[in-house]
Amino acid sequence: MVHQQAIIELEGFPVIQGREALAHEWMNFLQDHQAAVIETLPAEHMRVESLFSTTINGRLYLFWYSLQSAKGADVSTSTSWVDQQHVAYWRQCIDEGQPSLKMKLENHFESTIDH
Template identity: 35%
Template sequence: MVRVELTRFRIKKGKEEKAQEWMDFLNSHHEDTVATMKNEEMYVENVFKEENADGYTYFYWYSVQGENGQAVEESDNYIDKKHIEYWDECVDNTYRPVDMVLEENLIAPAIQKIIEKEG
């Protein structure tokens, strides 16, 4: 069974550049970042950025993942530790994240077989 999520997080005012640095860090360490996904049972993870008319920057996390993966907070990997460090500095905890409601989930059968094999 897979879990598909899309969640909107708000970036703290004044932390927009740091948040971009965070995404640049993850992108510049692509191989090491992808390597962390196995323990998390993370099959797909994407982050989208929105610069909203309300003056805030928002990140949208989209993921397709298994149900029994290791939480990023439990990892000793340097990528995950840095990820949490950026998260704590940049994500506005006074804003309640918005979990989008999944209305339809289509995964091609060939991809579903790979996910089932991996999980």
């Protein structure tokens, strides 16, 4: 069961036009180094982090779904090599001059069944 103070977010970020191939390289990098990524999650109090992509009006967006037990360390201050590469890709790919698409959580349901 998720702690009542869990932080659940879903937010999408526009990729700089012309950098779509680099963004896909970034997603492949994270997949290829999944074990190293998972090792960094406890510092962020991250229980679940899932990444999605979609195209809206011809523009690639990368979406992050996250479930944190509490506000954790900022990934940009991490000394982990995988986090540092992740942040470098972010800076090269995400168009911070455009607004993100932040979804508002309306409801959250979780089963009490142990898997």
